[in-house]
Amino acid sequence: MKITGHFLSPTRQAEILPFETAPRPIVGFACDYPSGLSSGMHSHPRAQLLYAVSGVMRVDMQGWNYLVPPTTGLFVPADAAHAISMDGPVAMRALFMREDAATRVAQAPKVISVSGLLREVILAACAEPVEWDPDGRGYHLAELALDEIGRATPLPLGLPMPGDARLLRVACALLECPHDPRNLEAWGDVANASSRTLARMFRAQTGLSFRQWRQQARLTAALNSLVTGAHPTKAAATAGFDSVPAFGAAFRALFGITPGQARLLHSGR
Missing domain, CATH: 1.10.10.60 (Homeodomain-like)
Known part of the structure; x- marks a missing residue:
């Protein structure tokens, strides 16, 4: 993880590292954040789908300002510098994607509609261990998540800055x-x-x-x-x-x- 600013402590960086380096195409990451928290500009070596079960996120990235309310998700490419602001308490449930998985769904940032099915898949993926069994439930969740993200409708929730x-x-x-x-x-x-x-x-x-x-x-x-x-x-x-x-x-x-x-x-x- 690359960081500018003051949000991510060494402890938090250590918590996220396994999700950035897991030998799986997709891993789920769950964390709740208080209202008004701002991450500061940072990046991850893996792409992400940022999603919130509740709360609204504002994300500044690559000259754009994105609004990410519930039922939507934001695809963030690998190494893309971004800053997240929590508009109210946010229950984030994100997916980290290995390069081969990310290239199957998008190349550039986009906000997508999160279907009821994709929501449940994201929640289930977050309940799986970081190194889930390649022959078990985690594999099927990952494949279904990639298919749903690829099919999802893009939404006009980005403002060019x-x-x-x-x-x-x-x-x-x-x-x-x-x-x-x-x-x-x-x-x-x-x-x-x-x-x-x-x-x-x-x-x-x-x-x-x-x-x-x-x-x-x-x-x-x-x-x-x-x-x-x-x-x-x-x-x-x-x-x-x-x-x-x-x-x-x-x-x-x-x-x-x-x-x-x-x-x-x-x-x-």
Whole structure:
């Protein structure tokens, strides 16, 4: 494991080492984390599927900010530097993947939908010993997990983050307060740049216009609110929408489900 920052103690590193070096294609790793904990930037020599039975994770990786609520998982390639923040208490259940296993499911980071079947397979894999019997249950769990991960639907829960320090100030402020109503002209004062410069750089560095980026950031924040139990009216306010129907239409256009359906994820339904 490579680390920058202060989160992972020598004891915790020693606990994770067997999962990073196990002679098995997949091993399950279970750990619960308190609200507000941030890992700092680090990497692992093996790919991971990060999943939480409960709680929401935010992951910064390779210029992207990913939201990982329950019923979703984030594939993290081997040696990819990433930082995880816990948005509320998180019960993490992750899969470490050997190189030959990881190449069967993905090459780049992606958020996937975790089916009920994959959820149970992940939990079962976490209950297996690190060096499970190659001829026993662990083998079948590993094969089923790889098949389910490979078939899973990718989800638009990643936001490209700008590299320019001025734009990054604006982006981080909007992630902290997504309903902030200021337009690009007002944000120009914060970034010490003209609105025209910000607009041009936003599209060049993220592939999205400022309006598109902010809309996705707002709706992603609303999803976070819904899956942690908030009512759609409150989620709409979080996303800066005055109209709940307009919020519902925009939410469904991005995520393919209604705010009410997203709220059911809070209870695991």
